[in-house]
Amino acid sequence: MYGWIWRHLPGNAWVRALIALVLVLALVYVLFQYVFPWAEPLLPFNDVTVDNQ
């Protein structure tokens, strides 16, 4: 999978490494900004109140 992505990136090894780095950072951004905030309330780690639900 990662090998396939690597082979399909354009340019020489340095350009590919740079693009790969940008892709990884973009992925981390999407996870921190959208995916994790969405997933967190669904997981039982951070409920602090008492309630009757």
Next chain:
Amino acid sequence: MSATADDIEEQTSVPSPAPEHQRSSPFATAISVLGELLITAGLVLGLFVVYSLWWTNVVADRAAHEQSDKVRDNWAQDTGPGALDTREGIGFLHVPAMGNGEVLVEKGTSEAVLNDGVAGYYTDPVKATLPTSGKEGNFSLAAHRDGHGAKFHNIHKVKQGDPIVFETKDKWYVYKAYAVLPETSKYNVEVLDQLPKESGRKKPGHYITLTTCTPVYTSRYRYVVWGELVRVDKVDSERTPPKELR
């Protein structure tokens, strides 16, 4: 026929060795993709831990700081009686035993409120009685134990007799912790009652209740600390804190 075709193919492929992926069988490819997906899943879960225990604190502390500044600014401007804007927060909680300075107190205990690194007073299922109302009742609060500012992280360090101080624009409400419930069900809403019987008190009074989740890093149970109003000090022009905070 087929043998001949294979031979030709082999002969043509030998001089220029194909990249590794073309040589591997579909089964091996599937296994390697699966392996890479599993590694990816592990990294994502690791990132989630970084997110919950570090990044949410960064975001929450920033929001709390901003909102606290607004409240302090509002207080500094003399807007006259009745004009106090409480939307941003009603005051600050100081618990020296927790060692984390002041915690802004806002209305409500929804995720949206608590995730800003503040403590919220209950409006549901039992409505908190605000100390500013002067009435007898229970001032019940909740805040995060981990992540999102983790304002009640050190709640286990609050022992009987420790001071809990609530600061408003013109009063210091000094409470003293008198009971701790280290583990209770999350459905135990009686701890929020205006007279919290489980704390051992029999008569109505001015109580404060701090709730958060326990054990740390999970929220299987709730941790509760009860306090009782000892006295109310007027805020002087220097905002000199009561002796409990000095």
